[in-house]
Amino acid sequence: MTELAAGRPGPRKPRELRDVDEFLDQVRLRPGMWVRRSSLQHLDSMLVGYAVASEIHGSDESFDFWNSGPFSQWLWKRMNMTYPSNLGWAVEIERAAEAAGTPPMEMFFSLLDEFRAERGRTRSAQEG
Structure with missing residues (x-):
């Protein structure tokens, strides 16, 4: 596997991915290769397709990206929203990114990193 200088894995073929x-x-x-116009709404659609295909093929993989799932619930708290958005996480991040003058895809991955880090800390606290 190719490693990038920053320590992140390099490009891989879809069949090499586990989750x-x-x-x-x-x-x-x-x-730009994966998501048309870098739209988070397109990414959301891809992720829903991923989840549906996983269920069809009997995968046990947990999926955090449903509009009422763990990522969305975390995001509403993170964005200080008192109610869940019916528009979904993709639209809300795009709105927040526009207001902040940040590319939406960049904001999504920054938030995803926070979500992953907090989820990891929560797991460690429960296991320890």
């Missing part, structure tokens, strides 16, 4: 986290790491490397 949605590895898929998202590949999207991060080359978002």
Whole structure:
């Protein structure tokens, strides 16, 4: 496997990926290749397709990116929203990115890193 200077894995073929986290790491490397117009709404659609295909093929993989799933619930708290958005995480991140003058894909991956870090800390605290 090719390693990038920053220590992140390099580009891999889809058949080499084990889960949605590895898929998202590949999207991060080359978002323009994977996501039309770098739209988070398109990414959301891809992820839903991923989840549906996983269920059809009997995968036991947990999926955090449903609009009412763990990532969304975390995001609502992170964005200080008192109610879940019916528009979904992709639209809300795109809105926040526009307001902040940040590319939406960049904001998504920054938030994803925070979510992963907190999820990892929570798991460690429960295991320890």
